[in-house]
Amino acid sequence: MAKAKIKNNVPTKSRTKEDLAVVGKNWSRLDGADKVSGRSIFADDVRLPGMLFAKVVRSPYPHARIISIDTSEAEALPGVKAVITPEDAKDIWIGISQPLLPTENVTHVGHEVAAVAAMSEEIAAQAAALIKVEYERLPELLDVEKALKEDAPQLHEKAALNIGWQQEEEHGDPDAVFAECDVIREDTYITNPSHNCYAEYHVCVADFTKPGKLKMWTPTQTAHLFQQSLAAGFKLPASDVRLLTLNTGGGFTGRTSTRPHHFLAALLSRKAGKPVRLRAAGDEEFIMCRAGGKVIYKLRSGASKDGKLKVIEADLLFDTGAYIESQMIVTLLTSKYIHALYPIEASRYRGRLVHTNHLPYYFHHGGGIAQFQFALGQHVDALAREMGMDPVEFNLLNAVEEGHTTMEGAHYASCGLKECIEKTAAMAGWNDKYGKLPKFKGIGIGIGAMASGAKGLYKHDTSAAFVKVTEDGKASLFVGLPDMGQSSHTTMAIICAEVLGILPTDITVISGDTDTDPLDIGAFTQRGTFNTGNATKNAAIDARDQLAKTAANILEVDEAQLVFRDGKVYPEGQEDKAIAFAKVVYKTLHSREGRFVMGRGFYNSPLEKGTMAYSFGAQIAEVTVDPGTGVVTVDKMTASHDVGRAINPRVVEGQIDGQIFSGMSQVLYEETLMEDGQVMNPSRLDYKMPRAFEMPEVDHIIVESIDPNGPFGAKEVGEGPIVCTMQAIANAVTNAIGDQVTEMPLAPWRVIRAIKD
Amino acid sequence: MAKQLIALTVNGDPYEVAVSPHQTLLEVMRDSLNLTGTKRGCTAGSCGVCTVNGEQGEVILSCLALAVEWDGRSVTTVEGVEEGNELHPIQKSFLEHGAVQCGFCTPGLIMSAKALLDVNTSPSETDINEAMAGVICRCTGHIKVKKAIKEAASVLREREVNHGES
Incomplete structure (x- = not known):
């Protein structure tokens, strides 16, 4: 070097x-x-000579045994160039536990069973409809808590009690510290299934016509890991898999690993000897998107009477769906953030990924961390109030500072968290508003930390x-x-x-x-x-x-x-x-x-694990709640972020804006409504996100702590801001109605129920 | 069903194209005319990325418009907004004010903004909100988009004044 x-x-x-x-x-x-x-040019714009179009046959049931698959009529349809069934996909695995196409049982609605490639999308759709699959329904497991019961059917041989992955961590002596605390509080929060909703739907173009050489055009957050994964799936040297990333129409933590459609398109291309495009059609986008599943967060924390937070305990239960590929990341990440913000004396974490007959869930925007902070931020806010403290005062008293090393070993070489809290509170006029607003108007704060990189995942x-x-x-x-x-x-x-x-x-x-x-x-x-x-x-x-x-x-x-x-x-x-x-x-x-x-x-981070840089932020939300309908309007957001150094300040603002949008969207609106394993609202009309007229005014504060290890002092702004948004809005709603709404999204009916209680 | 020959003008260029009765304007532009600037999103009229403008300046969701209905008519897409080799003030403003991120919905945002500013260069906040309500943008949160539209409006107003004086 x-x-x-x-x-x-x-x-x-x-x-x-x-x-x-x-x-x-x-x-x-x-x-x-x-x-x-x-x-x-985006992947859907790629046009190759002789290109075919694919359509996937998917399971309509959450859990069933495949008795037979009859492809004869589909294959006879003029214009059909390739049909693949589980027979063609033997020994191709998605991650460690999922066969590309199931040989015995389908385990979720939308589970891929077969696929066709044809001269047009129309013919492909006709052919897919002609494939006859006979199923025998099996008992279904659709609730993450029921899946843990002794008498629940077990979905995977190796996953006792349907627990596919469990992580436990303890730092210090939490029981001893709890025993010394003057105030102890417990809360339970829930976040519901959601969808990444990037503008560009799932799509890929595969060219596997040259033996042993695969080319793929697809939107991605990581061409390198896609290349590795496709190479492993097709047993090719990685350099024989060429990933071509054009523009990517949004990532939002949803394009970090390969999905079945990438492999299916490649397989169809190999079989047909032509390039193949596979794109989600209409509501298919919602049943092939592996975003966040339901999570239940049980939190317990203790403080001394002078307001010092001393210990936090978190027990997280994730609905991980039918298979695990790389979802373990979500417990690895959330476990770090239990002691990222406050220099506590002890902590205890348990995260369990539990199998159900839902599609394999990964993450929504915020990577599980922002959603965890929705819970932790509300819990800590409630603890502060219980002690009669102003939440800003509480956060300033407890927040980490430069030079701090967390119990997990993360060292903060730069840290502008307190500056963020102070500047945000000043700009939002916190002291003139908190506790002084009329009924159904509220103000709330959320604070966050975010690592720039995550060595240890790999x-x-x-x-x-x-x-x-x-x-x-x-x-x-x-x-x-x-x-x-x-x-x-x-x-x-x-x-x-x-x-x-x-x-x-x-x-x-x-x-x-x-x-x-x-x-x-x-x-x-x-x-x-x-x-x-x-x-x-x-x-x-x-x-x-x-x-x-x-x-x-x-x-x-x-x-x-x-x-x-x-x-x-x-x-x-x-x-x-x-x-x-x-x-x-x-x-x-x-x-x-x-x-x-x-x-x-x-x-590459010189550390064995973790990164050299962490960014920090604080956001204050101001809301109005309609007591008649329960509708929450966000009136204003004041957002600060310690980016180290703003390389391109307007882009920093744009990142903050987008994450406020996404955080607000998730905390107030976004939910894939599930019934019997089906997504009940698989469209952008029924799955709500904010429109232009619903967005609040946003004030930005860029804090520059000039990190000693960052390029020109820079850290990140890619996902730090969203960590603050959900909790800030939820805390503002609590401030407006006098009670916590503990389940996300804070849909009008949940807000009304909280008001009436 | 038999195909029908239609005459369609896109961005001033005349095309004759055979279309099936069920084909949408979006499909014909992208797949038959190879005009891929207009993006394919939800194909159900809910995301707005496929927005184009009609000859009267109408906002058209091209994924819901049947191509046969556009026989003899003309549309403007994002590829036809530039003025010669120069970006249109709306495009320039989007670029300069950070209103573009992933860019997938940008064509829909630009065409919605153009339909508004073509008839109203002094839009109120409500006018802008209403004009942009049809496009979902996850990246920008609409905040810099609205700013870009306001700035573009002021450029276009100035241009109207100058034009009026000359």
């Missing part, structure tokens, strides 16, 4: 905004012009980057991090430009092809800015150091004195001697050495 030989651009605590040429200014996204003019947490500097003084930046809308490619260009002393618009970001991209584990656990940002910075420094040799020779100074800025290179303090950056590049190539400048860099 190249060492930063040059003083310029080295981030230190003392660096001010003025020291930075392009970081910290507002930049429009580099792919924006294409996106506003219809030129951006052995490494690596991002890599290449920088290619071209003769004309511009550069191409190669990264494997997908941009699902978070503007990460532009963020990387800004970081690269700052190091090279050129403009972000001079940089072309090349990404979306596993054949050319350097490895990046992906855009999840909000790791992009910190991890890929550091990789990009390292790659740019490597490139710059190669150029520095030339510049130092021309200018006859030591490399360490050089400044790269504004498209020029000059000795520090002597801008009049500046030579053009492009000239330095030119001279480096057009020389005896003939050096073509390519920088390489990577970043």
Whole structure:
């Protein structure tokens, strides 16, 4: 790894905004012009010669034995090019426990049973309807608590009491600390099943026509893990699987692993010898989307009478659906956040993933952490009130600070949490409002922490980057991090430009092809800015150091004195001697050495587990509750986030806005209503999200704690803000009606019931 | 069912295309004319990403419009909004005010905004809310979208004034 030989651009605590040429200014996204003019290509826009269209046959029952599958009529239909049944999918597994197509039993509504590829979507749909599947119904398990009962049917041989995964953790001596507490409180919260609802439906195009070589175009948050998973499924070397990520129409924690449709499209393509597109049609989107399932949170905590929080205990029960692939992540993540915000003395955590005959649930936006904080934030708010404390005062008294190390070992090298709480409370006018509002008006606070990366989920947490500097003084930046809308490619260009002393618009970001991209584990656990940002910075420094040799020779100074800025290179303090950056590049190539400048860099957390950086935030919600209907209107949100350093402030605001939308949407509206294992509201009309007119005014406060390990001090804003939103709104509703609504979403009927009780 | 030949003008370009009676305007534009700027979302009229504008400036959900009904008529899609090689003020404003994230619903947002601003360059908050109510955008929370529309409106108002003076 190249060492930063040059003083310029080295981030230190003392660096001010003025020291930075392009970081910290507002930049429009580099792919924006294409996106506003219809030129951006998404997977559904891919058109390949001879491309076929797929349709999946799905189980209508939550649990049944397959007696027979008759595909003869479908195969006879003109235009049908391939039909696959469980026979064709033998030995292909999704994760560790799910066969791609079930050989014996279907275990959830929507379970894939067979699939067809045909000349058009219409013919494919006709053919799918002609496939006759005979079933014998089996006893169904549709309730997560009933699934735990001794007499409940057991869905998997190895999962006693239907517990597919259990994690227990204890730090300190919780029982001893509880015994010392003056106040102990217990609450139970519930979050309900939901759907990611990205604008771009589930889709992929597979080209498996060349033997042993699979190409796939699909939206993803991690091309690398998709590549690994498809390679494992088809028993191919990973490099023979090529993932092509075009634009990704939103991620929201829902595109972090492969799903059956990716494998089915590939299998159909191999069988038909043609490329195949598979896209969710209409309500199918809701039964193939593996977002969050129902979760029950039992929380207990204790404090001393002076208001110090001392111990937290959490027992979480997750409906994990029919299979487990990588959902264990949700307990690994939530267990960390029990002691992320408060320096408590002891904690106890248990998380259980319980099988039911629901579709395998993964996560909704917020990765289980935001939903857990809906519970914890309300619980702690209630504890504060029980002790007669103002929640802001309580949070300020208890919040973690810079230098803190949690019981789980997370070290906060920078932490602006208290600053976030103070500034948010001041801007929202908390002291003039809390306890002083008219009936049915409420104000509430939510605070959160978020890790930038999650080493430990995988052995490494690596991002890599290449920088290619071209003769004309511009550069191409190669990264494997997908941009699902978070503007990460532009963020990387800004970081690269700052190091090279050129403009972000001079940089072309090349990404979306596993054949050319350097490895990046992906855009999840909000790791992009910190991890890929550091990789990009390292790659740019490597490139710059190669150029520095030339510049130092021309200018006859030591490399360490050089400044790269504004498209020029000059000795520090002597801008009049500046030579053009492009000239330095030119001279480096057009020389005896003939050096073509390519920088390489990577970043991986140096820790055994976990990340070096954590971001923090606070949000205050103001709401009005209609006592007649129970409808909650969010009047205003004041949101702060400690991002370390805002690389592109307007994008930081946009990330905050989007997460307020999603948090508000989840806490007030979003629920996939389940009945007998069926989704009862599988459409964007019936599954409600806020429309433009329902969005509140949002005030943003960007707190910059300048992290010592972040690229130019940056941490993250990818998923931190949403952690605060749900709890802030729920606490504001409690403040308005005088009672907690403990089940999410806070649908009008639940609010009314709380008011009447 | 027999296909029918229709004459359809998209962004000023004339097309003759054979369509089945049940085919939607969205399907014909994307699959027959290869105009993929208009995105396919829910195909049930609830998400708004497929929004295009009719010749009278109507807001059309192209996933619900039958192509045969558009015989002899014209539509504008997101691919036809640019003015020459320049972005339209609405597009520019979306870009400059951070109203674009994943970009999948952006065509629907732009066409909804255009339908509004083509007839009203001084929209109230309510006008904007109503005009944008048909498009679901999970990324932006609509906040910067509304700001971009207000800013674009002021550019377009200025243009009207200048045009009036010249």
